Amino acid sequence: MSKGVATPTDIFKKCYEFNRDLEITAAGLYPFFKVISGNHGNRVVIDGREVVMAGSNNYLGLTRHPKVVEAAIKATEKYGTSCSGSRYANGTYDLHVELEEKLAKWMGREKALCFTTGYLTNQGAISALGGRHDVIFSDKENHACIVDATRLSFGEVKRYAHGDMDDLERQLQETPEDSGRLIVTDGVFSMRGTIVNLPRMVELKKKYGARIYIDDAHGLGVLGKKGRGTGEHFNLHDDVDVVMGTFSKSFAGLGGFVCGEERVISWIKHKAQQLIFAAAMTPASTAAVLTVLELIQKEPSHLANLHKISTKVRDGFRAIGFDVPDGVTPILYTRVGEDVQAFQFWKDLLELGVYTNPVITPGVPVGWSGVRSSYMSIHTDADIDHVVNAFAKVGKKYGLI
């Protein structure tokens, strides 16, 4: 380096100093990127052993449904494995258009627009909607991709306390009268499975001239009579201005979509970089999702089973002494405490043949680390009994029940 010029810090310094993963691995507790070598739906193979999968978002259990698998195979045979380009350029296939038309019809909206993942959907739609003089109101426990999306938008971002509609109202009141207002929220909060207070939010939207954008990744296929999500659950379907969904959960594929008024969707379509500059959903995934959409409408038994299983597991957890909040979602959160305790809890469950997901900060507030378990319509009563027994044993060991 020339004299008088400070030596630059090695940009990799932080990487060399990061050793949390090594410490947790050395303690035999590293729980992430766990390798699954076989997937039978309700059970998966991990470390050469079959365990109950209680950590998947395949809520309707359709990833191995024969019609869904067949549709993916046929689409691959017909169109190949990749669209090899973005929707904007060379990657819009008739399958995408058919899916968008059917989704819009099912959701009772003028238009729908598909992206390559749910993550990109939020990034593209929210950043396109939040313009320079707009304000985005975002729940503090919204999914990470919403947080990223709001950072990308040119609008001002106000984060209100989780689920606190009074805080949201206060922030709406403090906003200049002429600025556009978008309230963005998860429909079902992904970590704890709680549902947004939509009735109050709709009141606020009307009082303060705002619009509501719901990320219903965990609500679609799960909530409401027809599985159309949080709006339908509260009989407020038409009061939600934009609904976003992902295909990686109940829809047994990979991708995401937004739906709403034609002009709004057209704006997003022509402004979202994440649509214009990312390759389109694969033919296999698009065809699989089309088939799931048909199954959701023609075979209500998948949703009915999911409700049965969710009720059974909630009742089971209550019976062994866990404090389970009222609710209907197939997601349960078990708070353990600090990160390392949560890892130990997770590992004990796995040793008893139950796979769950450990959740640590910043996914949850400090001291709230624990495990998230989630359930599917294809779980059997025996699976649920096995899970509840395992939680009873481990819960007692850690003094949680």
Ligand SMILES: Cc1ncc(COP(=O)(O)O)c(C=O)c1O
């Ligand atoms: C609430 C929520 N929104 C969006 C996403 C992103 O969806 P995808 O995994 O399809 O990219 C997720 C995925 O975990 C989610 O939980």
